[in-house]
Amino acid sequence: MTTIPRSPRLLLLSTAVLTVAGVALLGVPHGQEQPAPPSTAYATTDLSSPATVPPAGKPTGGTAPSAAPTASAPSSVGSALPPHGEGVAGDPAVQRNLEAAWPADLPSKDERVLLTAGRSLLRADATGVGRAQWPEVFGDSGQAVAPAFATARFRIQAAIARRDGSPDKAVVHLVWAGMDRGGNFTDLRxxxxxxxxxxxxxxxTWTPQPRT
Known part of the structure; x- marks a missing residue:
């Protein structure tokens, strides 16, 4: 199942990022094969069925968002996204773009705790590695689950932790790359x-929300 952004603000921001990314791709020499469009996977959807919104600005996927207003999204994107397939060299640009699109609003200590947990949860969800550490999220850790993505080709490109409409609610927003069971490698998920x-x-104590 693909999660479609329901926030008009996110749709506008996604459009802006697509435009910036398009400008960056114009620099590719004529005749060079263009990579496939970006895929998006959300924590509460099947990771093998990504959507198609590149990373930038405030997310609305995952569990049901808070009814309270969240951090304001900026009117423009801070920097251009790197072309798809750029590899590790392009990850710093993704991180800068993410931070510019959604400024920090949490104490640094809370942000560090949330980022550590978020990275671990994403790796466990995508590759199956470390699920036993999160029984409240993944349920019975003894149940065999086929990983959706190969561990060797999994990479977190960027991550931020921000408030989710309340000082007691937060979201960890991660951008990552991985190869699925079908052998398809896609970045900017x-x-x-x-x-x-x-x-x-x-x-x-920050407690990750279980899947619904």
Missing amino acids: ITDWFSTRTIKKGKA
């Missing part, structure tokens, strides 16, 4: 992981 914060005995 998008996955969102949502978390809520609870305070027990004076200590705040």
Whole structure:
């Protein structure tokens, strides 16, 4: 199942990024084969069936978004996305673009905790590695699950953690590359992981939301 963005603001931002990416691709020499369009995978959808929105700005995929307004998206994109297939060399540009499109709004300590968890969750979800660490998200870790993506060809290109409409709600927005079971390698995929914060005995803990 493909998740279609329902926010007009996200649709406008996605259009802007597609335009910027198109300009970047114009620099490719005539006659050179163009790569396939980007694919997008969300945490709450089948990872083998990506959508087609490149990374930029505030996401709305994954679990149901908060009814409260979230961080404001900028009116323009900070930098051009690298061409598809650029490899590891293009990842810093993806990270800069993501940070420019959605400025930081969390304490640095919370952001570090959320990013560490988000990366681990994405790797576990895509490749099956480390699912036992997240039984509240993946259920019975003893159940055999065929990984959707090859571990050797999986790479997180960029990641940010931001509030999700409330100081006690957050989303980790990740951009990544991977090869699926059919042997198709695609970069600039998008996955969102949502978390809520609870305070027990004076200590705040971020808890990833299970799949619905």
